[in-house]
Amino acid sequence: MAMVAARLRPAFGAALRRTSALPVVARAGAPVRVTAARAFSGKAGAKVCKVIEQELKHEEENYEQAKEIKAFLASSPFKLVDEPGNVNMVLEREMDGKVVKIEWQLMPPYDPEGDAEGGEGEEPTATELSVSVESKSTGAGLMFYCSTQTGEEHRYVIGQVKTYASAEERDSVGAYNGPEFEDLDDKLQEAFDEYLAELGMSSEVCDFVDQMAVDKEQREYCRWLQTAKKFLE
Numbered sequence: 001m002a003m004v005a006a007r008l009r010p011a012f013g014a015a016l017r018r019t020s021a022l023p024v025v026a027r028a029g030a031p032v033r034v035t036a037a038r039a040f041s042g043k044a045g046a047k048v049c050k051v052i053e054q055e056l057k058h059e060e061e062n063y064e065q066a067k068e069i070k071a072f073l074a075s076s077p078f079k080l081v082d083e084p085g086n087v088n089m090v091l092e093r094e095m096d097g098k099v100v101k102i103e104w105q106l107m108p109p110y111d112p113e114g115d116a117e118g119g120e121g122e123e124p125t126a127t128e129l130s131v132s133v134e135s136k137s138t139g140a141g142l143m144f145y146c147s148t149q150t151g152e153e154h155r156y157v158i159g160q161v162k163t164y165a166s167a168e169e170r171d172s173v174g175a176y177n178g179p180e181f182e183d184l185d186d187k188l189q190e191a192f193d194e195y196l197a198e199l200g201m202s203s204e205v206c207d208f209v210d211q212m213a214v215d216k217e218q219r220e221y222c223r224w225l226q227t228a229k230k231f232l233e
Helices: 002-021 036-062 067-075 167-171 186-199 203-232
Strands: 079-082 088-095 098-105 128-135 141-148 156-164
Touching: 036 203, 067 203, 079 203, 088 203, 098 203, 128 167, 128 186, 141 203, 156 167, 156 186
Parallel strands: none
Antiparallel strands: 079 088, 088 098, 098 128, 128 141, 141 156
């Protein structure tokens, strides 16, 4: 039965094309009818556009980028790569023939006042990030899978450390991501932690990453509203 239906589909489609190709001729004096679908689409689209315009105005009036973001970029050796429409962000610098990248994504803001039922406020969500250091000549390198955490002394934790001999191995879905960091010898953990600090990983970087994750989400939401509004107008 499925084979019969498959054979019928092209003929049915062709019939539709032949039918839709026929000219529509209105009788003299007869009113031109607008289909309900077209009328509904116009009204609904205008309504959505109006609501979006109000929401966009509200968001833009209440948006203000944290001063700490500009202050960090003004004094940091890292360069920020942040493209509109792309959820990924990168802090990048070069050191001794190596490229250091800190990469992370946007995330929605947390609610510090809790829900409407009077529950306790949620803890700030940790931002997942990766720190890679890679040879410019060979493509070999290390990648640290980390996440930010609250606190003043140590603002990030390391989950795993991946090693790779080439860019192909780095991007391979089947590549080994390394052991759990906490399972490593304490001295090795300490040495890797000091190496990350030497690359530029710090509490200030973690503060920036957390702030930019939320700031980026807000900017992308506004851009989303702008794009939808432009399409519907």
